[in-house]
Amino acid sequence: MLSSDNELVRLAAEEIGRLLPLGWRIEGSAIEPRNSAVDGRAFIVAPDGRRAIVLIEAKRSLDPRGASELARRLGIELPGEAVIVVSPYLAASVRDRLKASGLGYVDLTGNARLTLSSPGLHLETTGADSDPNPSLRPTRSLRGPKAGRVVRVLCDSREPGGVRDLAAKTGLDPGYVSRILALLDREDLVERDPRGRILKVEWERLLRRWAQDVPFENRGQASSYLEPRGLPALLERLPQSRLRYVITGSLAASRLAPIAPPRLATLCVESLDRAAEEWSLRPAEAGGNVVLVLPTDDWVFAGAGEVAAIKYAAPSQVAADLLTSPGRGPAEAEELFRWMTANEEKWRG
Amino acid sequence: MDELYVLARSVLLDALEALGPHRQACVLVGAQAIYLRVGEADLAVAPFTTDGDLVIDPRRLSDAPPIERGLLAAGFELRGGDSVGIWVTRRETHSHADVEVAVDMLVPEAVSPGSGRRAAKLQGHEPRAARIARGLEAVLFDADLMRVAALSDSDARGFDVSVAGPAALLVSKLHKIADRAGSPRAKDKDAYDVLRLLRGTTAAEMATRVRRFRAEPLSKAVTVEALGLLGSFFGRADGVGSQMAVRAARGLADAQEIAVSCVALAEEMLDALRD
Numbered sequence: 263m264l265s266s267d268n269e270l271v272r273l274a275a276e277e278i279g280r281l282l283p284l285g286w287r288i289e290g291s292a293i294e295p296r297n298s299a300v301d302g303r304a305f306i307v308a309p310d311g312r313r314a315i316v317l318i319e320a321k322r323s324l325d326p327r328g329a330s331e332l333a334r335r336l337g338i339e340l341p342g343e344a345v346i347v348v349s350p351y352l353a354a355s356v357r358d359r360l361k362a363s364g365l366g367y368v369d370l371t372g373n374a375r376l377t378l379s380s381p382g383l384h385l386e387t388t389g390a391d392s393d394p395n396p397s398l399r400p401t402r403s404l405r406g407p408k409a410g411r412v413v414r415v416l417c418d419s420r421e422p423g424g425v426r427d428l429a430a431k432t433g434l435d436p437g438y439v440s441r442i443l444a445l446l447d448r449e450d451l452v453e454r455d456p457r458g459r460i461l462k463v464e465w466e467r468l469l470r471r472w473a474q475d476v477p478f479e480n481r482g483q484a485s486s487y488l489e490p491r492g493l494p495a496l497l498e499r500l501p502q503s504r505l506r507y508v509i510t511g512s513l514a515a516s517r518l519a520p521i522a523p524p525r526l527a528t529l530c531v532e533s534l535d536r537a538a539e540e541w542s543l544r545p546a547e548a549g550g551n552v553v554l555v556l557p558t559d560d561w562v563f564a565g566a567g568e569v570a571a572i573k574y575a576a577p578s579q580v581a582a583d584l585l586t587s588p589g590r591g592p593a594e595a596e597e598l599f600r601w602m603t604a605n606e607e608k609w610r611g
Numbered sequence: 612m613d614e615l616y617v618l619a620r621s622v623l624l625d626a627l628e629a630l631g632p633h634r635q636a637c638v639l640v641g642a643q644a645i646y647l648r649v650g651e652a653d654l655a656v657a658p659f660t661t662d663g664d665l666v667i668d669p670r671r672l673s674d675a676p677p678i679e680r681g682l683l684a685a686g687f688e689l690r691g692g693d694s695v696g697i698w699v700t701r702r703e704t705h706s707h708a709d710v711e712v713a714v715d716m717l718v719p720e721a722v723s724p725g726s727g728r729r730a731a732k733l734q735g736h737e738p739r740a741a742r743i744a745r746g747l748e749a750v751l752f753d754a755d756l757m758r759v760a761a762l763s764d765s766d767a768r769g770f771d772v773s774v775a776g777p778a779a780l781l782v783s784k785l786h787k788i789a790d791r792a793g794s795p796r797a798k799d800k801d802a803y804d805v806l807r808l809l810r811g812t813t814a815a816e817m818a819t820r821v822r823r824f825r826a827e828p829l830s831k832a833v834t835v836e837a838l839g840l841l842g843s844f845f846g847r848a849d850g851v852g853s854q855m856a857v858r859a860a861r862g863l864a865d866a867q868e869i870a871v872s873c874v875a876l877a878e879e880m881l882d883a884l885r886d
Contacts, residue, residue: 490875491810525865549867
């Protein structure tokens with residue numbers, strides 16, 4: 263890890279030294295013992311020789327809430343001390359909170375602020391307003407709305423390539439893709455060669471992990487409807503539809519791995535209202551047989567297959583959706599996984 | 612396809628064949644007509660039983676030859692006891708040694724020559740050959756010629772026969788449910804047939820057909836009555852009809868979905884008739 267706390271303390275001192283006015287200097291930067299309230303300290307020396315201690319608190323990442331908590335803690339443990347918070351990058355919202363709490367800060371993009379009363383000093387500079395190197399923040403889950411794109415491409419293609427290829431295929435920032443891959447690597451869900459190319463994807467475990475991190479109810483805004491003439495009537499209408507849609511859930515799974523006649527149609531659409539109107543669905547609080555989902559990311563439409571002019575989501579998407587769906591969904595997902603294992607050549611490109 | 616369906620259709624064709632020139636006075640009703648009209652909109656519940664039901668329009672029926680002559684010659688006989696208008700024959704299938712299949716001959720009450728309780732007493736025919744039934748009057752005005760063919764590859768037969776329209780079938784089903792409600796003869800499947808008819812037909816088509824026979828003096832009364840029954844039996848999720856449909860589909864479809872579908876479709880049709 264690039265930015266260990268010790269490394270950050272050293273970098274903070276270096277950065278402050280660079281920003282000090284002519285004649286001022288910083289010296290004696292030291293790492294504090296592990297159990298102290300902060301991570302390091304340093305002396306700032308004025309041209310007239312007067313010195314002030316600044317305490318340094320290193321954070322590998324810091325969000326506004328973390329900043330508030332930190333300010334509260336330091337206010338109790340170290341009242342009145344000059345403290346500088348250092349992090350690879352501090353967002354404007356975080357800097358504002360630190361400022362409001364009277365804390366100094368410095369990040370590695372040139373954002374810095376420090377006020378001393380004796381010797382009197384005020385320095386404030388502005389660096390980047392967006393994180394230039396997001397890969398410094400480790401990713402711990404696949405919860406991000408776009409993480410699913412990486413998961414899907416990894417599952418759906420036999421040779422997904424490396425970070426650049428995945429970024430190009432998913433339209434995502436390479437830094438983001440890299441963080442996702444780092445997580446998957448740590449969790450042993452992918453195997454990479456020394457140059458970073460994906461050698462192997464544990465696609466079933468990966469889909470299970472994705473489903474766990476993003477259960478179906480978090481995959482979009484869902485609404486329940488009734489097609490009083492039953493699912494066959496809806497299916498008859500879909501081929502003529504001008505709307506962008508894709509069928510997922512049991513209706514899509516039963517096409518490949520049937521276990522029981524599907525009773526619920528789940529469709530991802532671009533607009534709930536327009537779809538309900540065009541397909542003459544009635545909103546239904548109970549007894550609905552159609553669920554429309556406005557997905558958080560429109561990647562669900564990617565890789566859809568068409569059978570008899572009806573669009574079905576890719577099997578990987580369907581399986582992940584079903585795993586956390588109500589009713590028979592999880593059982594249907596298991597059956598679909600069996601089909602996917604036995605027929606890899608039919609769905610992995 | 613279940614061999615009993617194949618057999619039922621085959622026996623129906625036997626009857627139609629035996630009726631000869633009287634075929635043009637017949638209209639196919641009942642489950643086989645529903646199947647021809649709305650197909651197997653879904654397979655949750657077996658679409659029809661083995662019986663065939665034919666309505667006879669006395670106004671189009673000639674006095675001769677007696678209808679019983681052809682039917683008896685074709686191996687049908689009137690079921691004994693106090694039953695009326697039920698013609699039965701016995702057949703063998705692969706899995707059943709001896710199956711009794713019946714064809715019911717029915718005459719709408721409003722056009723029946725016989726005014727007794729049951730026997731239609733068609734002029735020139737066996738008095739008990741057909742029985743009076745109320746609620747079938749709409750069939751006289753809502754029927755279309757359709758090809759009714761055998762379901763087996765080895766049977767090439769087929770007749771162009773009048774088949775009751777979905778609206779007339781709906782009216783007759785509603786009367787049947789009302790007649791039998793609360794008795795042991797009440798069958799949940801009749802309510803499921805109502806749902807099947809409503810699902811398989813657009814509200815606009817239903818309304819057009821209903822308007823046609825609601826204007827006819829012979830069928831006006833039963834139609835108005837049936838529309839009232841539709842509202843009270845199926846207009847609520849806890850209505851008698853909706854709940855019968857739910858029971859008919861128990862274990863095969865979601866109860867709530869069936870109930871709210873009944874309501875939605877009944878409302879839709881009644882709305883279409885108000886326009």
